[in-house]
Amino acid sequence: DQQVKQNSPSLSVQEGRISILNCDYTNSMFDYFLWYKKYPAEGPTFLISISSIKDKNEDGRFTVFLNKSAKHLSLHIVPSQPGDSAVYFCAASRGSTSGTYKYIFGTGTRLKVLA
């Protein structure tokens, strides 16, 4: 049972336009969400995150929106640049009473920004 889903395996966007990557989750106990970016032959790198007490977080060209009632989050990249071409993973975590934090990752969306 996949608790974090990224239903679009790939996305192509023209340079300068907005890229919107989507992520759905099933576990209402998740309280923190993260987006990672991954280039080929490299490890994922952290991009942006959001706590469940917020519905939006912005960092430069990147904005993450959280809709708790729909159990949905999205990453907006504006404007998209060719260097943004990568695989994007969303991840969700739930703090336990012992303070350990495990992360559940989605399957990733490959973004291609066309020059």
Add this chain to the structure above:
Amino acid sequence: NAGVTQTPKFRVLKTGQSMTLLCAQDMNHEYMYWYRQDPGMGLRLIHYSVGEGTTAKGEVPDGYNVSRLKKQNFLLGLESAAPSQTSVYFCASRHLAVGYNEQFFGPGTRLTVL
């Protein structure tokens, strides 16, 4: 700061052979993780550790063992490799404190089991 490093970068094993993957971090992080990435499956947690001398199972722990004898190192062992363990393995670490939720990943180890 080297961040998170993984050794080796590539390895080919025959079925039944054993090996150990080494992860090292120089950020004094308490938490360390081992993931595997397979096509269409995303990143799946194998084992993790919340501190020196402690380990716990993740989503897909079967066939793997881990040890955290030193805070900066997290070892992943395959006792008897199987073709199903062909994958890219990533190690990650993060700070203990609440609010520091970002994980830092290593560059990965590509393992092929024939």
